[in-house]
Amino acid sequence: MALIDQIREEVIKVPLEGRNKPEILRELVQVLVDAGDLTDGDSAYRALLEREGRGSTGLEKGIAVPHAKTAAVDKLTVAIGIAPGGIDFDAQDGNPSDLFFLLLAAPDQSGPHIEALSEIARLTRSDAFCRALRNSQSASEVIELIQE
């Protein structure tokens, strides 16, 4: 299952408005609720916070990949958000995070979850891709970039 299969305009938010980790997580969860991909937003939010408690998913170079297994979804669910200027997400390099890939997976679907996370890891290894993503002004531009 490719990441692109899960991405559509409704699950992308540009720009994100949250100014800290809890607000960003809430905002992305709400994106999924509004898109009809999630009904129990509170459970999903709690699962994400719990995962963050084990170590921040804020990586390097502005990238964050918050993810969790939760019974609130029955299939792999993805949201993407861009926060121009970045916010403090406890990133491993101490820099602000501005590119967010949020993934939720059902507890019995570790395979697709791992596949999608690997795909994000590969995509974000490209500085050119990240630079282009930062310059995206709309959800359709983000989709276009991932499809390239």
Added chain:
Amino acid sequence: MAGPIERVLVLVDGTEESITAAQYAILLAGASGAELFGAYVINTRALNELLKSRIFVEAEEQEYEQDLHSDAERYLKHVGDLAESKGVPIKTLTASGSVHQEVVKMVREHGIDLLVIGELAHAKSRRDEFYNESERAMRSVGCSVLIVKDQERVWDLFEYGFKE
């Protein structure tokens, strides 16, 4: 029975497409008398990459690896049950590592002459085309490869048998 197909390997990865491929492989082995193998590869290479890129913490990587072991057991048992329902013997194989490399190894070690895989998703991006593990296995193995399509027809064949 000596014939063009003597040993069939079907790759199971938990997707619906791979289960359909397993059903087709069971029917094929039943009709041809070929020896049937069902394989699941635990993608520890992806787990290592996620740990290295720090998307996973160590405890999380171990937890997911355990999940994948359980998946392998569950899906291979399911395929075993399907084969048994048709009276077709099946040997199941589990490996850990890079999926396509492990499949190549299994094909070589077991003298497989036909690899059966599920339908590949339509490549919507060049990256997807490049990284799909089933597709990489298909390109890498030395034997012939059968891609099973038309899930509905395969289900009908499996449930109701061949029409005269």
